[in-house]
Amino acid sequence: MPTYASTASFDLAIDDIVEEAFERCGLQDRTGYEIKTARRSLNIIFADWANRGLNLWTIQRQSKTVAANVNSLSGTDLFGSTAGDSAQIIDITDMVMQQTSGGTTSDYAVTRIGRDVYFGYTVKSTTGRPTQYYLERTINPTLYLYPAADTAYTMVYYALVRMFDAGDYTNNAQVPFRFIPCMTAGLAYYLAMKYAPDRIQLLKQIYEEEFKRAADTDRETSDFSFTPEWNYLI
Numbered sequence: 001m002p003t004y005a006s007t008a009s010f011d012l013a014i015d016d017i018v019e020e021a022f023e024r025c026g027l028q029d030r031t032g033y034e035i036k037t038a039r040r041s042l043n044i045i046f047a048d049w050a051n052r053g054l055n056l057w058t059i060q061r062q063s064k065t066v067a068a069n070v071n072s073l074s075g076t077d078l079f080g081s082t083a084g085d086s087a088q089i090i091d092i093t094d095m096v097m098q099q100t101s102g103g104t105t106s107d108y109a110v111t112r113i114g115r116d117v118y119f120g121y122t123v124k125s126t127t128g129r130p131t132q133y134y135l136e137r138t139i140n141p142t143l144y145l146y147p148a149a150d151t152a153y154t155m156v157y158y159a160l161v162r163m164f165d166a167g168d169y170t171n172n173a174q175v176p177f178r179f180i181p182c183m184t185a186g187l188a189y190y191l192a193m194k195y196a197p198d199r200i201q202l203l204k205q206i207y208e209e210e211f212k213r214a215a216d217t218d219r220e221t222s223d224f225s226f227t228p229e230w231n232y233l234i
Contacts, residue, residue, distance in 0.1 A: 010177060010180075011172050011177060011180070012172070012173075012180055012184070013169070013171060013172055014039060014042070014166050014167070014168070014169045014170070014171050014172070014173065015035070015169040015170065017042070017180075017183060017184050017187060018035055018038040018042075018169070018187070020184050020188075021184055021187035021188040021191050022034070022038070022188075022191060022195075024185075024188035024199075024203060025188055025191050025192050025195055025199055025203070026196055026199065027191075027195055027196065035169065037194065038187060038191060039166050039169065041190040041191060041194075042166045042173070042183070042187050042190075043165050043166055044190065045183065045186045045187060045190060046162075046163045046165070046166070050090055050160075050162065050163070052211070052215070054093070054160060054218075055160070055163070055218065056218050056219070056220075057174075057175070057176055057218075058160060058161050058163055059093060059158050059159065059160050059161075060158065060159050060161055061156070061157075062079060062156070062159050063155070063156050064078065064079075064154075064155050065152060065153075065154060065155070066097070066130070066145070066149045066152065066154070067149065067152055068149055068150060068151050068152055069125075069127065069148055069149065069150075070145070070148060071124055071125065071130075071144060071145050071146065071149070072142055072143065072144045072145065073142070073143045073145075073155075074086060074140065074141065074142040074143070078141070078142070078143050079159065084140070086141055087139055087140050087141075088161045088162045089159050089160070089161055090137075090159075090160045090161060090162060091135065091137065091159070091160045092112075092135050092143070092157050092159050092160070093157075093158045093160060094157060094158045095109075095110040095112075095133055095155065095156070095157035095158075096108060096109055096110060096155075097110055097129060097130055097154070097155055097156075098153060098154040098155075098156055099129070099151075099153055099154075100154075107156070108129060108131070109131075110130055110131060110132060110133050110145075110155075111133075112132070112134070112135070113132045113133070113134050113146070114134065115134060115136070117132075117134070118132075118134035118144055118146060121146060124144075124146065124148070125148055126146075126147040127147055127148045127149065127150040128147040128148075129147075129149070129150065130145040130146065130147060130148070130155075131146070131147070132145070132146045133145050133146070134146075163175070176218070178214055178217055179214045179218075181210045181213075181214070182207070182210040182211045182213070182214040185203065185206045185207040185210040185211075186207045186210075188203045189203040189204045189206070189207040192204075
């Protein structure tokens with residue numbers, strides 16, 4: 001009778017990922033600098049992933065209090081508990097304003113607008129329940145609400161935040177196990193640009209295929225429908 005493993009916990013530490021990537025380049029990591037440059041490349045890959053779309057495992061639910069007459073939040077009022085934490089925000093995907101009355105908490109959707117729309121509002125100090133927001137995506141972002149809060153609300157939103165750095169070589173990367181093949185293939189491709197230029201095209205193709213497979217599974221799977229809108233000119 002065959003014997004099967006009784007665990008499902010496979011993962012790779014950073015040094016194992018580096019070793020596998022170098023082997024795909026037909027090399028072995030032998031010096032401290034080669035390991036150092038590989039870790040640097042891995043962090044660059046993580047930054048690139050932030051540009052390729054939503055990484056669902058990095059979306060965090062946040063809750064902050066919005067005081068009366070407030071129409072902008074930044075720093076710890078927006079995210080985190082220490083100065084500079086807000087720089088982790090890449091984007092905000094969804095937001096509601098919560099208000100409790102008579103023991104019942106209601107959620108009110110807040111829609112996103114662009115800079116030009118918010119900039120065009122004549123009186124930004126108008127008060128009411130905030131129904132729109134504009135995120136100024138600077139290094140330390142600022143969130144603008146319109147209208148300004150007429151009373152205290154609880155703002156609940158989902159933020160797409162930065163991935164953790166690779167860190168120590170004995171760490172595990174902050175990615176789901178489904179992205180381990182993609183991460184390893186990506187590092188092999190990045191290292192090939194430095195050490196194995198003859199394998200660049202092959203390793204790049206493998207990386208893009210692995211990333212597509214992983215990204216296709218890392219998405220919302222709820223049902224949705226489209227309703228066409230017909231316009232007639234008379």
